[in-house]
Amino acid sequence: MTNLINALIADEAGFIVSAELVLVATIAVLAMVIGLSEVALNINNELEDVGASFGNMSQSFRVGGLKGHLSSTNGSGFGDRQDHCDDQSSIVCNNDSNGEAQ
Numbered sequence: 001m002t003n004l005i006n007a008l009i010a011d012e013a014g015f016i017v018s019a020e021l022v023l024v025a026t027i028a029v030l031a032m033v034i035g036l037s038e039v040a041l042n043i044n045n046e047l048e049d050v051g052a053s054f055g056n057m058s059q060s061f062r063v064g065g066l067k068g069h070l071s072s073t074n075g076s077g078f079g080d081r082q083d084h085c086d087d088q089s090s091i092v093c094n095n096d097s098n099g100e101a102q
Helices: 002-010 011-057
Strands: 061-063 076-078
Touching: none
Parallel strands: none
Antiparallel strands: 061 076
């Protein structure tokens, strides 16, 4: 039994492998955090483009009046003006120098 305990104490083969595994896992986690941060930023930019395209669609219309033998009706219309956030880059991150949102 003492031979087995001495052999396990003297065995260092697993130490190098576990240290390398910790190093590789740390690098992989850091790379994944940076990658997911970039994915989130690009998804936000694409959704802003979609929102800006919906905001820039003209919803104006005009219907002419009708006139018959004994009756008539007036036409109607609607003019769509640009809203406050209809342009590109309306979503921005306002951080001060300390990194806190304003």
